[in-house]
Amino acid sequence: MKANELHPPHWPRRVLRWFHPEETLEEVEGDLDELYAYWYQRAGKQQATWRYLLNVLSVLPPFVKQRQRKNKYHQPSLIQPSMFRNYLTITLRTLAHNKVYSAINVIGLSIGLAAAMLIMLYTKDEVSFDQFHANNPHIYRITSKSITPEGAENVDGNTGHFQGPKFSAGVPEIRAFVRYKADRRDIKKGTEVKSYESFVADSSFFSIFSFPLRSGNPKTALNAPKSVVISEKMAEQHFGTTEALGKTLLVKDSFGEGNQFEPYTVTGVSKNCPQNSSIKFDVLFPNVVSKQEIESNENWFNVFQNTFVVLQPTADLKKVEATMNRIYLADAKEAIKMMAEKYGDKNKVVYAFQPFTDMHLSKDLPAQNGLQDSSNPMFSYILSGIALFILLIACINFVNLTVARSLKRAKEIGVRKVVGGGRGQLIMQFLGESFILCFAAFAFALALLQLVLPIFNELSNKALSFSYLFDFELVLGYIGLFIATGLLAGFYPALVLSNYSPVQTLYSRFNLSGKNYLQKGLVVLQFSLASFLTIATLTIYSQFNYLTNKHLGYNDKNIITIGKSHMSRNEAKLLKEELLKSPHIVDVAPKNGGSWGTIAKVNGETQQSFAYETVDATYFPLLQIPILKGRNFSADFPSDSTKAVLVNETFVKKVGWKKPLGQVVNFWYNEGEKYTVIGVVKDHHFEPLNAEIKPQLFTMKPSNLYGKVFIKIKPGTETASLRHLEKTYKKLFPINPYEYTFMDEENIKRYEAEAKWKQIMLFGAILTIFISCIGLFGLATLSAERRTKEIGIRKVLGASVASITTLLSADFLKLVSFSFIFAFPAAYFAIKEWLQNYPYRIDISAWTFAIAAVLSILIAFFTVSFQSIRAAMSNPVKSLKTE
Amino acid sequence: MRRTYLGEFEEVVLLMVAILDGEAYGVTVSQALEEHTGRIVTFGTVHNTLIRLEEKGFVSSQLGGATNERGGRRKRIFQATALGNRALQEIQQLRHELWQMMPPTKLRLTGL
Numbered sequence: 001m002k003a004n005e006l007h008p009p010h011w012p013r014r015v016l017r018w019f020h021p022e023e024t025l026e027e028v029e030g031d032l033d034e035l036y037a038y039w040y041q042r043a044g045k046q047q048a049t050w051r052y053l054l055n056v057l058s059v060l061p062p063f064v065k066q067r068q069r070k071n072k073y074h075q076p077s078l079i080q081p082s083m084f085r086n087y088l089t090i091t092l093r094t095l096a097h098n099k100v101y102s103a104i105n106v107i108g109l110s111i112g113l114a115a116a117m118l119i120m121l122y123t124k125d126e127v128s129f130d131q132f133h134a135n136n137p138h139i140y141r142i143t144s145k146s147i148t149p150e151g152a153e154n155v156d157g158n159t160g161h162f163q164g165p166k167f168s169a170g171v172p173e174i175r176a177f178v179r180y181k182a183d184r185r186d187i188k189k190g191t192e193v194k195s196y197e198s199f200v201a202d203s204s205f206f207s208i209f210s211f212p213l214r215s216g217n218p219k220t221a222l223n224a225p226k227s228v229v230i231s232e233k234m235a236e237q238h239f240g241t242t243e244a245l246g247k248t249l250l251v252k253d254s255f256g257e258g259n260q261f262e263p264y265t266v267t268g269v270s271k272n273c274p275q276n277s278s279i280k281f282d283v284l285f286p287n288v289v290s291k292q293e294i295e296s297n298e299n300w301f302n303v304f305q306n307t308f309v310v311l312q313p314t315a316d317l318k319k320v321e322a323t324m325n326r327i328y329l330a331d332a333k334e335a336i337k338m339m340a341e342k343y344g345d346k347n348k349v350v351y352a353f354q355p356f357t358d359m360h361l362s363k364d365l366p367a368q369n370g371l372q373d374s375s376n377p378m379f380s381y382i383l384s385g386i387a388l389f390i391l392l393i394a395c396i397n398f399v400n401l402t403v404a405r406s407l408k409r410a411k412e413i414g415v416r417k418v419v420g421g422g423r424g425q426l427i428m429q430f431l432g433e434s435f436i437l438c439f440a441a442f443a444f445a446l447a448l449l450q451l452v453l454p455i456f457n458e459l460s461n462k463a464l465s466f467s468y469l470f471d472f473e474l475v476l477g478y479i480g481l482f483i484a485t486g487l488l489a490g491f492y493p494a495l496v497l498s499n500y501s502p503v504q505t506l507y508s509r510f511n512l513s514g515k516n517y518l519q520k521g522l523v524v525l526q527f528s529l530a531s532f533l534t535i536a537t538l539t540i541y542s543q544f545n546y547l548t549n550k551h552l553g554y555n556d557k558n559i560i561t562i563g564k565s566h567m568s569r570n571e572a573k574l575l576k577e578e579l580l581k582s583p584h585i586v587d588v589a590p591k592n593g594g595s596w597g598t599i600a601k602v603n604g605e606t607q608q609s610f611a612y613e614t615v616d617a618t619y620f621p622l623l624q625i626p627i628l629k630g631r632n633f634s635a636d637f638p639s640d641s642t643k644a645v646l647v648n649e650t651f652v653k654k655v656g657w658k659k660p661l662g663q664v665v666n667f668w669y670n671e672g673e674k675y676t677v678i679g680v681v682k683d684h685h686f687e688p689l690n691a692e693i694k695p696q697l698f699t700m701k702p703s704n705l706y707g708k709v710f711i712k713i714k715p716g717t718e719t720a721s722l723r724h725l726e727k728t729y730k731k732l733f734p735i736n737p738y739e740y741t742f743m744d745e746e747n748i749k750r751y752e753a754e755a756k757w758k759q760i761m762l763f764g765a766i767l768t769i770f771i772s773c774i775g776l777f778g779l780a781t782l783s784a785e786r787r788t789k790e791i792g793i794r795k796v797l798g799a800s801v802a803s804i805t806t807l808l809s810a811d812f813l814k815l816v817s818f819s820f821i822f823a824f825p826a827a828y829f830a831i832k833e834w835l836q837n838y839p840y841r842i843d844i845s846a847w848t849f850a851i852a853a854v855l856s857i858l859i860a861f862f863t864v865s866f867q868s869i870r871a872a873m874s875n876p877v878k879s880l881k882t883e
Numbered sequence: 884m885r886r887t888y889l890g891e892f893e894e895v896v897l898l899m900v901a902i903l904d905g906e907a908y909g910v911t912v913s914q915a916l917e918e919h920t921g922r923i924v925t926f927g928t929v930h931n932t933l934i935r936l937e938e939k940g941f942v943s944s945q946l947g948g949a950t951n952e953r954g955g956r957r958k959r960i961f962q963a964t965a966l967g968n969r970a971l972q973e974i975q976q977l978r979h980e981l982w983q984m985m986p987p988t989k990l991r992l993t994g995l
Contacts (some may be wrong), residue, residue, distance in 0.1 A: 024930070030908035030956030032926060038914065058927025065931040068938065561908065 008036040012056045018760070019060045024067050028059055079878075083425065084432075091433045094409075101405060102437070104778045105398050105489075108771045109441035112362075112387075112394030113485060114448040115767070118456055120477050121464055126380055128513060129276045129360040133210045135310050138175075139356035142167070142307045142324075143365055146347045157306060157354065159366040161289050161299050162331075164202070164307040167351075167545025171328040173315035178202045178209075179287055181305035182370030186284070186737055188250040188261050189238060195737035196234075198283040199370055199503055203778065206268075215245040216268025222286040229268035234282040244269050251285075252735070269301040275463040278360055278367040278374070286601060292538075296336040299326070301349075306369060308356060317353060324351050371442040373461065383460075384762035389529045391485065396522045397775030398434065398489035403536055404519065404782045406497045418504040426498035434490025442482055459756050466548055520815055523779070526772040527819035527856060528826075534852040535766035535827035539844070540761050543835065544754045546842045552622040552747070559743040560584075560711045560725065564736055565593055567706040575709065575732055582724040584717035589618040593707015599699075601666040603653050610695035611686075620646075620681060622712050628662045630679030633700050641700040645675040649683045651695035664706075665697065675699065686839075688750040692839040700748055710743070718742075769856070773863045776812060780864040784871035792876035806871035809864045816860040820853055827852075889941070889970055895920065897971060897990045900942050901963040908958045909933070909945070932959055941967035 006851055013029070020028060032055060040047035057063070079596040096103040133139060138436040142163050145155045164177035178201055185198045187210060205211075206218035206229075215219065220228050237242040245268070250261040264285070293299055296807040311320065326500050328351060329336075340346055359367040359374065366374035406413075415428060457464055510746040567575075579588050593612040599609045617640075619625075628649070633640045644663055651658045683693045713721040722740065727740050784791075791804055828844065835841045889897065899915050900907040907917070915928050936942045943964050946957045962995055 024934075024959075026956050026960040028926075028930060030953035030958055031930075033953055033956070034910045035913065035926060038910070058925035063927050063931075065934045067934050270968055408968040787907065 005558075006180055008052050009813050012053050012512075014397045016056050016059070016359070016440055020063075023067050024064075024831070025334070032056065033060075044234040074307065077503055087409070087429045087432050088436075090326045090429070091436050093432070097438070098405070100781060101238040101401055101778060104443050105394075105401065105437050106444060106773045108397045108774060109438060110444035110448060110486065111767060111771060113438075113441055113481065114390035115387040115390045116481055117449055117478060118452070120382050120474060120481070121868060122383060122456075122460060122462065123380055124471065124474055124477075125276050125462060125464055126361065126375060127379075129375075130278050130357050132274060132277070133356070135208055135210070136357055137355060138311045138313055138723065139208065140309055140311060140316075140353035141356055141359060142309060142364075143352050144303065145350045145352065147350065147589070149346045154775060155364055156303060157359070157367075158193045158369055159307040159351075159573040160302045160304060161293055162297075163300075163328075163351065164309070166331055167324045167327060168309060171320055171323050173312045173320045173323075175310045175312060176204050177307060178204045178310045179305050179307050180205070180370055183285070184786045185283070185285075186252040186261075186735070187238070188252070188735070192330070193735050195736050195739070196283050197281075197284060199281040199852040200287050201283045202287045202396075205284070208308060211273060211279075212271050214242060214269045214271055216266075217231075218268070221268035222269065222284070224265070225264065225286060225288045227267040227286055228264040228283075228289075229270055229284040230346040231272050231282045233272050235269050242269055247281075254827060260312055262719040262832060265722050279370040280372050282536055283663070284295075298338070300335050301339060304369075306371060309353075311353075318721035321352050362476040365694035373877075379460075383760070386760070386768075389533070389764070390767050390771060391769045392527050393529060393775070395485060395489045396526055397771065397778065398437070399492050399520050400522055400775060401488075401778045401782070402434075402493035403496055405780055406493065406500075409497070410500055411506065413497055413500050414502040414506040417500075418506070423498045427494045430497050431486070431490045434493070438482060438486040438489065441485075442478075459759050461756075478493050501771075507848055519779070523776065523812070523815045524777060524819045524822070526768075527816045527860070528822040530765070530768045530772045531820060531823035531852050531856050532827045532830070533761065533768050534855060535823065535848055536831060537761040537765040538848045538852060539834070539842075540754070540758050541832040542842050542848070543838065544758050547689045547751050547754060547838075547840070548748055550685070550689060550840065552686075552746050556623075556743040556747050558713050558715050560713060560721065561743050562709050562711070562725070562729065562738070563593060563707065564708050564709065564729075564733060565705075567709075569702055569706075572706050572709070575677065575728070578728045578732065579711060579725065582721065584714050584724065586714060587622050588712075589616060589622040589710045590706040591615050591619060591708045591710065592704055599668045601668060602663065607668065608655055608695065609695045610647075613696055613698045614701060614706065615698050616700055619698075619710070622710055623684075626682045626685050628682050630677070632679060633698075640678070641702055643674075643676055644678040644700070646679045646681050647677055648693070650693050651697060652680055655697050660835070664730035689840045690750075690838060769859060775864045776860055777867065780808070780812060780867040784867045788871070788874075788879040790870050791874070792879035795872075795876040799873040801869065807866040808868035808871060809861060813857060813860060814863045816857055817853075819856075820849075823852075824849055888939075889974065892924075892928070893941075893991055895927065895975060897936055897941055897963060897967055900933075900936075900961045901968065901971060905960065905962060907961045912961075922968060923966075936967070937961070938941060941970055955975075 014030070016029060017025065031050065035055065036048050036052050039051050043051075060593070083809045101388050130136070141157055143155060143157050144159060144163075145153055147153050159179075161179075162181050168174040168177045180199065180201045183198050183200045184195055186193050186195050194715070201222060203220070203222040205222055206213065213229070216229065221227065228251070230238070230244065230249070232242050235242045238249070241249055244266045247266050248263040249266060250263045251264045262302065270281075270284075284791050311317075329351070354362070354365050359365065359371065361375055361377045361380075363376070368374060413426060453464060456462070489814070564571075564575075567590065576588040578589070579585050592612075596612040597609060598612045602608050615633075617635065620632050621628060627646070630646070633644065633646070637644070647660065647665075655663075657663055660677050663677045665677065667675075681696075681698070685693060686696070711721070711725065726738060729736075791808075794804060794807075827849070831844060831848075835844070884963070886921045895916070896912060899912050899919075905913055909926065909930055912933070913924070914928060916924065926967060933942065933944070938942055941964060942961045944959050947960045949955045949957045
């Protein structure tokens with residue numbers, strides 16, 4: 001039997017051809033065929049096939065040894081100074097010769113790098129929040145979780161007077177505790193009174209938290225009741241010097257009786273709090289708990305401040321939490337029983353710990369109530385996402401342009417190879433080029449960063465500074481980023497370019513093989529990202545517009561609000577009379593300050609919680625809030641002030657009244673306090689539109705103090721009205737701080753977060769589109785150059801400028817259109833998810849998508865057509881003459 | 884003298900190449916191994932060993948002419964080099980000397 005009549009199985013042979021080193025393939029394949037025939041003769045087909053498989057396997061990598069080439073020349077080391085000089089010369093020459101290409105790459109990469117660096121800076125700041133305390137990670141905040149009998153849970157980061165001292169007395173693992181809360185107080189300087197955001201803390205404050213004192217004893221600074229610790233900034237502001245130890249501040253306790261200013265001694269001047277701290281105080285008072293407050297065990301349920309504890313490093317959290325809850329149940333037993341009897345409150349309370357450093361980025365228990373700058377981690381994710389997009393798109397530009405342009409450099413590569421340049425050297429050269437470009441981009445990025453940092457700080461509510469850039473970890477990060485970008489952008493082109501066969505390139509027979517799916521794919525990816533961001537931006541814009549332009553149910557135009565806490569009926573009356581003396585002021589309506597919430601029995605049994613507002617009869621007409629049923633409060637009915645209430649529509653709906661007028665509302669804390677509903681007002685958005693309308697109830701109860709005054713002025717009289725207002729206020733309330741706001745401005749301020757999102761997304765979208773487009777521009781330029789001859793011939797044969805422009809643009813526009821297939825669904829789901837956060841929101845409309853699509857196509861068209869038209873208009877004689 | 888390192892399998896393969904004298908290539912070496920030593924090894928082992936022997940300079944190789952038998956594929960013929968021959972001789976000699984040093988009774992005791 002002849003060997004060539006026997007056919008070893010086909011597919012192992014194919015595997016062999018694929019994987020076996022090319023050099024020894026022929027001989028090995030022949031040997032194996034011969035052996036197959038030998039085995040076939042000796043042991044039959046099955047045996048032979050089996051052994052053939054096994055033996056093929058034995059000559060596949062990694063088992064097979066590679067035969068060294070006989071004709072291998074000595075390759076000098078890749079790191080040769082003289083070659084380096086050559087690479088550098090060539091690189092600089094190439095870059096100088098291709099200015100458009102170099103500019104596109106450097107601009108793109110520097111924007112991408114700057115964005116990435118900025119986000120690293122931001123993230124570093126976020127992560128380092130509150131990390132500077134020496135007692136970390138053993139500082140915890142006591143949290144309370146109340147569970148209703150139905151099982152609904154509500155977590156709260158706030159606690160009261162008792163949790164700190166009682167738990168720390170009963171649990172040996174708790175080394176120390178401190179209670180901390182915000183408390184606005186008025187401080188007098190000369191004759192001027194200003195209201196300050198102040199804070200109150202226990203004397204252990206400075207031993208638990210690492211806020212260094214410039215002067216004063218940290219152990220005793222907060223011991224005396226009439227002492228105060230101020231920051232350098234405050235000392236500078238108030239005394240003009242940081243040497244303020246022992247000086248006195250005149251302070252009025254906002255909750256204290258009377259209008260007395262009392263002297264407080266400065267017992268410490270602290271360094272200004274770091275900007276990445278949840279605790280930021282300028283004025284810090286000692287915590288004074290009255291005897292009454294300590295004696296009533298009901299204060300277990302009065303929560304209004306943050307309590308922090310320091311645990312022993314060895315403490316077992318679960319155990320400590322269990323002990324804590326045992327102490328609570330034992331100590332508050334009577335109080336719990338009483339609550340259940342008196343108010344029917346059957347909620348169960350469970351205490352737990354939250355690590356202090358988790359607070360800043362927490363969603364459930366954010367840093368609130370005197371703690372500042374809690375941050376939504378979503379913000380970090382989205383910012384990082386955008387930065388990554390931008391950097392990625394810049395790298396894609398680099399890859400695309402370099403590969404597309406490589407056709408022009410094919411000859412150079414061919415010559416290098418012919419004179420003995422190895423693949424490694426070529427890879428080195430092209431990677432080196434990408435690194436040089438990347439380095440230039442890096443330098444620009446630093447300059448750019450310096451430029452945009454103030455804007456970014458404004459947007460992200462941060463105080464990041466350029467000097468943070470020199471933080472060791474960040475510098476390492478930047479170096480990493482630089483190398484990663486250089487590799488990302490340069491690696492693929494280097495591999496492709498170094499693989500060109502010299503024979504083909506030197507005979508000019510060279511063309512990019514295949515249909516260049518990679519380049520097309522990358523363009524599609526770029527524009528998918530860009531359209532995605534465009535759609536997101538448009539949506540955020542419409543939602544923001546909706547929020548700021550939605551009719552609130554009342555008229556906020558030409559209304560000035562001023563705050564004055566604890567204003568009695570008489571004071572309000574006096575103020576109104578005085579203010580109305582000015583012809584510019586239309587009307588004045590006082591209201592309680594802040595938000596009060598309470599519960600009442602309606603229909604005899606049901607408990608209904610609602611926002612409890614105290615107003616007067618002018619309030620509804622002044623704000624133009626319609627009364628749907630019944631009537632407004634009126635001076636004609638003297639009983640209105642004590643016996644009547646108005647409710648809003650939501651209240652009626654929640655309670656389920658068919659005929660609301662005449663219904664009785666009984667306040668839960670007082671059996672005797674019963675009101676009759678005399679009217680229903682239209683629902684209006686008193687809270688930001690991020691929240692649903694709550695049930696509201698309005699009274700005129702005389703004992704409730706006012707805290708806020710609405711003043712309606714004639715349009716265009718702002719200056720005169722404000723002058724009159726300030727004069728009157730200062731005359732009537734000389735020791736109260738005077739602050740005013742325009743209500744419509746105040747209402748817009750509520751959407752600061754949305755406004756910031758809007759800006760950030762807009763910047764992101766513009767940058768991505770811009771960088772994508774410059775990439776497209778580069779590709780179009782190269783494609784037009786490559787097709788010069790084709791265009792020349794077409795023109796000679798009579799093609800019009802328009803038809804040639806269409807021809808050249810169509811390819812790219814197809815890709816851009818194709819990108820919508822990916823961008824639309826992704827954007828749809830993303831914005832749908834985002835809009836879920838708003839109870840009052842726009843509908844997702846097809847228009848958003850259509851506008852984004854048209855926008856992308858138009859921008860892409862302008863980008864591409866610029867080059868296309870130029871190519872189409874060029875004189876065919878020029879391009880064809882050289883042939 | 885430069886020591887020559889030759890593994891046991893390498894030595895056997897080198898011997899086969901010397902024995903086959905101008906007829907040694909992958910197939911014949913494999914077959915001879917199977918026939919004369921009873922060892923069945925994969926082709927890859929033989930192939931790799933031949934390449935290694937060549938790298939060490941014990942054998943040299945040349946691509947032979949194409950034959951119809953192998954579907955027109957050429958075979959690589961191996962030949963022992965002078966260094967290879969010398970290495971084999973040295974090994975032989977070393978073994979011989981060592982044999983001489985063994986006490987005669989030892990062999991009998993182990994049943995030989």
